[in-house]
Amino acid sequence: MNGGAVSFARLKKVILVTMQFSRLHYTVTVGRGKKKDTKRILAGVSGRCLPGQLLAVMGPTGSGKTSLINALAGRLPRGGSLEGSVLVNGAPRGRGFRAITAYVLQDDVLFSNLTVRETFRFAANIRLPTSINADTRMQLVEDVISELALGKAADTFIGSPWERGVSGGERKRVNIGVELLSNPSLIFLDEPTSGLDAFQAQNVMEALWTLAGNGRTVVTTIHQPRSSIFQMFDQLLLLSEGRIMYSGEAAKAVAYFSAAGFKCPEQFNPGDFFMDVTSMDYRTPESEAATRRRIGLLSDLYERSNVETEPAAVVIAETSRQDMETANKDQQFANHLAREFSLLFGRAWRQASRNKMLVIVTLAQTLLIGLVLAWLYSGMSKSYAGIQDESGILFFVAIFTAMGSMFGSLTTFGLERGIVNRERTNKAYRVLPYFLARFICDVPLRVGQGLLFGCILYWIVGLNPSAKAFFMFCFLVICEGLTGQGLGTALSAACKDEKVALAVAPVITTMLMLFGGFYANTATIPAVLRWIRYISHLYWAYMGLAVNDFRGRDGWACPPAVLELTPDCTISGDDILNQLGFGGNHIWEAFVGLLGLTFGFNALGYVFLRLSKPKFLPLAQTAVPSKKSA
Numbered sequence: 048m049n050g051g052a053v054s055f056a057r058l059k060k061v062i063l064v065t066m067q068f069s070r071l072h073y074t075v076t077v078g079r080g081k082k083k084d085t086k087r088i089l090a091g092v093s094g095r096c097l098p099g100q101l102l103a104v105m106g107p108t109g110s111g112k113t114s115l116i117n118a119l120a121g122r123l124p125r126g127g128s129l130e131g132s133v134l135v136n137g138a139p140r141g142r143g144f145r146a147i148t149a150y151v152l153q154d155d156v157l158f159s160n161l162t163v164r165e166t167f168r169f170a171a172n173i174r175l176p177t178s179i180n181a182d183t184r185m186q187l188v189e190d191v192i193s194e195l196a197l198g199k200a201a202d203t204f205i206g207s208p209w210e211r212g213v214s215g216g217e218r219k220r221v222n223i224g225v226e227l228l229s230n231p232s233l234i235f236l237d238e239p240t241s242g243l244d245a246f247q248a249q250n251v252m253e254a255l256w257t258l259a260g261n262g263r264t265v266v267t268t269i270h271q272p273r274s275s276i277f278q279m280f281d282q283l284l285l286l287s288e289g290r291i292m293y294s295g296e297a298a299k300a301v302a303y304f305s306a307a308g309f310k311c312p313e314q315f316n317p318g319d320f321f322m323d324v325t326s327m328d329y330r331t332p333e334s335e336a337a338t339r340r341r342i343g344l345l346s347d348l349y350e351r352s353n354v355e356t357e358p359a360a361v362v363i364a365e366t367s368r369q370d371m372e373t374a375n376k377d378q379q380f381a382n383h384l385a386r387e388f389s390l391l392f393g394r395a396w397r398q399a400s401r402n403k404m405l406v407i408v409t410l411a412q413t414l415l416i417g418l419v420l421a422w423l424y425s426g427m428s429k430s431y432a433g434i435q436d437e438s439g440i441l442f443f444v445a446i447f448t449a450m451g452s453m454f455g456s457l458t459t460f461g462l463e464r465g466i467v468n469r470e471r472t473n474k475a476y477r478v479l480p481y482f483l484a485r486f487i488c489d490v491p492l493r494v495g496q497g498l499l500f501g502c503i504l505y506w507i508v509g510l511n512p513s514a515k516a517f518f519m520f521c522f523l524v525i526c527e528g529l530t531g532q533g534l535g536t537a538l539s540a541a542c543k544d545e546k547v548a549l550a551v552a553p554v555i556t557t558m559l560m561l562f563g564g565f566y567a568n569t570a571t572i573p574a575v576l577r578w579i580r581y582i583s584h585l586y587w588a589y590m591g592l593a594v595n596d597f598r599g600r601d602g603w604a605c606p607p608a609v610l611e612l613t614p615d616c617t618i619s620g621d622d623i624l625n626q627l628g629f630g631g632n633h634i635w636e637a638f639v640g641l642l643g644l645t646f647g648f649n650a651l652g653y654v655f656l657r658l659s660k661p662k663f664l665p666l667a668q669t670a671v672p673s674k675k676s677a
């Protein structure tokens with residue numbers, strides 16, 4: 048790895064960030080009813096991270112590392128209480144904090160159908176301001192690829208649990224690279240080396256160390272670093288049971304423990320030693336009590352010895368304060384709306400058009416259902432029973448289209464939600480361009496589905512034999528597909544859990560089906576409930592399909608009993624429409640209804656998505672203790 052090769056120097060200089068945190072207390076409520084209890088996760092944690100330095104947060108599993116890094120990044124989930132003080136360049140975190148921060152989770156989600164290079168290019172384009180020219184951005188992408196040793200995988204798809212893509216380690220490095228491409232001043236990483244082999248772990252940490260060397264502030268949790276990695280740490284914060292065991296210069300940690308009576312053997316990895324000393328041993332009641340005493344002792348010792356991390360002890364350059372104030376006032380998004388749309392559309396199109404499985408499944412099910420219907424109804428006659436068959440098939444077409452499009456949208460949107468929420472939290476783009484891009488990308492699939500369905504079914508079954516009626520049929524199916532897609536998106540955006548959305552969807556469709564005009568004639572529905580049909584796309588689609596099919600046609604046989612008396616008796620298409628309750632309707636009404644609902648459902652989805660922006664636990668900022676009081 049060629050340390051320092053990333054051409055960030057070409058970009059705007061980073062802000063020198065000093066982060067001081069003091070007496071952070073984080074508690075959550077656990078259990079229910081009488082078993083409800085308060086769990087303390089962070090117990091008065093203090094420390095600091097300085098520009099150009101790498102702070103490692105270490106500790107045994109469950110010691111509170113992730114909670115601490117989330118608290119510092121302002122990303123603790125709601126439902127708990129966080130108190131203490133967090134200062135960035137001497138002031139509480141402001142509006143610009145997220146824009147200058149990168150936050151890399153252990154398992155971030157990525158778009159599966161994009162290659163590594165495409166993923167990086169999107170990140171560079173959406174996060175960097177337009178003042179940085181395209182060549183510089185692309186050079187930056189190539190630098191990040193080489194710096195994170197991703198050259199071999201650069202053109203490999205990210206992949207998903209169903210489609211093999213990059214390896215777990217490569218994926219982790221892609222996550223880091225995506226965040227680096229925003230040219231952050233402050234970087235938080237949660238276990239960036241977990242799941243990597245020793246060589247790759249070393250590479251990743253070297254890259255972070257280099258970034259810190261370039262003036263950035265890097266905070267990372269790490270489980271058990273090897274010696275060569277431990278030596279890269281400037282600052283070390285050692286946690287156990289949410290309490291500080293040590294906080295200060297990493298190079299002084301061994302001497303500190305030694306003075307406390309815990310001597311690290313020669314040639315022993317300090318990282319391993321600290322884990323041994325600070326881990327709880329739950330194997331027997333005796334070992335648990337002994338380790339608890341030791342942790343209590345180390346915690347008390349730290350409390351008594353520490354004054355260094357109190358905020359008053361850190362001097363912050365005036366320029367850094369001003370830079371942060373400017374960042375807090377800066378505009379929040381790197382690109383204007385039109386460019387956001389174009390970038391998001393490019394990504395959505397790649398993701399959708401390469402999702403062969405979705406395209407194949409959608410078209411295959413359309414083909415299958417179309418063929419089965421064509422086979423079943425190919426002998427449809429103009430007998431009295433044929434009226435039932437013909438209106439039945441039209442309603443079935445409406446149901447199938449509504450269901451297929453809604454469930455398709457539910458699943459794809461559910462998968463993207465995590466990525467979109469993360470990107471929105473990072474202030475990468477606004478919701479509207481994302482929403483529009485996604486909607487437009489779905490249109491070709493709906494058009495393809497509508498045309499395929501029409502071509503297979505229409506002529507074999509023998510619906511209204513005019514070319515105009517055929518195209519109207521396809522167009523109605525396409526419009527209904529778009530409405531169903533909108534409903535699926537709205538449901539998915541409204542329900543945080545995909546499983547809840549999948550459970551609610553059939554109930555809503557069944558309700559809308561009941562008011563679709565086939566099972567219950569519009570005229571027989573109680574007046575107070577009749578309005579519901581107007582929000583049923585099945586109603587509009589069925590009405591449109593029926594008017595398109597029956598209007599102006601003639602020659603259906605009357606009921607057998609009537610035929611016995613008057614053998615020439617026939618029923619006209621308009622009589623059938625009257626019977627169905629659509630006598631006074633026109634096709635244009637169906638189009639207006641469907642397009643209105645498409646807009647309405649999508650507008651609802653947009654609002655739900657905007658409202659579902661992840662909300663984090665606020666910090667109850669306590670007064671910063673002065674040096675005297677410490």
Ligand SMILES: Nc1ncnc2c1ncn2[C@@H]1O[C@H](COP(=O)(O)OP(=O)(O)OP(=O)(O)O)[C@@H](O)[C@H]1O
Pocket residue numbers: 075077086088106107108109110111112113114115127270
């Ligand atoms: N919201 C929560 N509700 C209940 N318990 C929680 C919550 N968040 C964290 N905890 C608990 O707090 C403790 C610290 O969790 P945290 O994830 O911060 O530890 P960690 O040191 O990062 O662990 P690991 O190394 O295993 O990732 C754990 O026991 C965890 O189960």
